[in-house]
Amino acid sequence: xHWFSRPASDTQITHGQRLWLYILAAIIMVxxxxxxxxxxxxxxxxxxxxxxPPQEWSLRWYESYFSSTAWMQATxxxxxxxxxxxxxxxxxxxxxxxxxHVSLHPWARGIFVLLITPMMIPxxxxxxxxxxxxxxxxxxxxxxxxxxxxxxxxLPLVLIVVSAGLKSFDMNQEAAARSLGASRLTAFLxxxxxQIRFSVITAAVLxxxxxxDEVIIAMFVSGxxxxxxxxxxxxxxxxxxxxxxxxxxxxxxxxSSGALLLAQVFGKSKN
Numbered sequence: 001x002h003w004f005s006r007p008a009s010d011t012q013i014t015h016g017q018r019l020w021l022y023i024l025a026a027i028i029m030v031x032x033x034x035x036x037x038x039x040x041x042x043x044x045x046x047x048x049x050x051x052x053p054p055q056e057w058s059l060r061w062y063e064s065y066f067s068s069t070a071w072m073q074a075t076x077x078x079x080x081x082x083x084x085x086x087x088x089x090x091x092x093x094x095x096x097x098x099x100x101h102v103s104l105h106p107w108a109r110g111i112f113v114l115l116i117t118p119m120m121i122p123x124x125x126x127x128x129x130x131x132x133x134x135x136x137x138x139x140x141x142x143x144x145x146x147x148x149x150x151x152x153x154x155l156p157l158v159l160i161v162v163s164a165g166l167k168s169f170d171m172n173q174e175a176a177a178r179s180l181g182a183s184r185l186t187a188f189l190x191x192x193x194x195q196i197r198f199s200v201i202t203a204a205v206l207x208x209x210x211x212x213d214e215v216i217i218a219m220f221v222s223g224x225x226x227x228x229x230x231x232x233x234x235x236x237x238x239x240x241x242x243x244x245x246x247x248x249x250x251x252x253x254x255x256s257s258g259a260l261l262l263a264q265v266f267g268k269s270k271n
Contacts, residue, residue: 078230081143141222
């Protein structure tokens, strides 16, 4: 009972008073994690169909995935698109976040809202717009077109995460560097960037995962040799129930979790 009476924060609200919040958070976590706890065991099933819990254990569906030329090509496309999206969206988002942070222009706030608009618009509308635009310029089913569309989705995330990092940064340090003769670019790279690197690395990882996990835009603008992994998974689920999908989903969970873990390990700012 002593734990329930202890303050949970500086506001002196006790753990007992927050018990409902802890229970709600636990329920939400269970609902989020439960699909993973079901999919992963199914990927090791020996059954011809999706089965939970598995009656027999096997790696046959992982072998099916790694031995499939089509799945490997789709995986290559998704990884390539993810990396290129990261390399495109991260520098643009960092530059935009920095420019808007130091800007005294009265329209800076409006420009910020404009740049994060893709987060407010349903992805299906962006996909339809991209498809019709790409038809006119011949970018349908191209890797470059896919990267541009995914970068549009990733840019708002980079902008928001890096802007949050810049708000905790003392701009007087940059001013001191510039007063000693450093250019704005040099000051940013040597003073600002090392101190907000956690935000930048986190934004870069989120950009990669945005592209790697995205399916709606991929359904419209990718195809052929540039079909993504998620697009092929969606088509496979529509046409047939293949346990290979569970194996691929498990691999994607590992990749996504590993990327976020690496961002936490290598992006943590040093004091």
